[in-house]
Amino acid sequence: MNKVEKVLIGLFGLGIFVYLAHCIKRGMIYGFSGGFLSYFTYPIFSEYGLILALSVIGLITVFIVHAILKRKKRKAVGITKADKIWFVISFVPFSLVMLYGMYGAFFGIDFLWSRNYGLDGFLLAVVFGGIFIIPVLPLCIIWQVIYLVTRHKAKKTAMTASVQNKEMSL
Numbered sequence: 064m065n066k067v068e069k070v071l072i073g074l075f076g077l078g079i080f081v082y083l084a085h086c087i088k089r090g091m092i093y094g095f096s097g098g099f100l101s102y103f104t105y106p107i108f109s110e111y112g113l114i115l116a117l118s119v120i121g122l123i124t125v126f127i128v129h130a131i132l133k134r135k136k137r138k139a140v141g142i143t144k145a146d147k148i149w150f151v152i153s154f155v156p157f158s159l160v161m162l163y164g165m166y167g168a169f170f171g172i173d174f175l176w177s178r179n180y181g182l183d184g185f186l187l188a189v190v191f192g193g194i195f196i197i198p199v200l201p202l203c204i205i206w207q208v209i210y211l212v213t214r215h216k217a218k219k220t221a222m223t224a225s226v227q228n229k230e231m232s233l
Contacts, residue, residue: 064129071125078118085111127202131209142214150210153203163192 064072130149167188171178174187193200 068125068129072122075118075121075125078114082111082115124202127206142217146210149206153206156200156203160189160192164189
């Protein structure tokens with residue numbers, strides 16, 4: 064990682080730290096009477112929630128750009144174990160939105176003076192949960208496409224090499 068990436072990771076990490084410090088401060092003010100974890104669910108629609116969302120999006124962006132640049136520098140076409148791990152991680156935002164939708168379906172979502180359950184709760188949770196994930200989704204999709212194209216090229220190269228080896232042995 065170069066110096067700029069390290070500075071950005073530190074900056075975005077500081078944003079996450081600010082969110083966590085504010086949640087702990089809120090808990091200390093109220094004496095953690097509602098349970099320790101309840102103070103870490105500070106609304107994402109607040110200024111601290113915005114800082115958290117932007118920091119997480121920034122961290123994901125830095126890591127994806129780093130991986131893409133690293134791949135560009137690599138001469139050989141191939142899929143590494145890290146590439147497979149990043150491919151699986153790129154599905155995390157989709158999974159989180161769906162899990163939040165399930166939460167909204169079972170426990171309800173407050174919207175315009177009413178609590179919505181079932182399909183309405185699911186759809187509201189997916190839409191409002193997806194608002195904060197949408198900037199990440201294109202990056203994840205780009206990463207998935209890059210991975211699939213690289214995997215296809217690696218298989219094609221391996222197939223060509225095996226055919227040439229067979230011809231050489233004959």
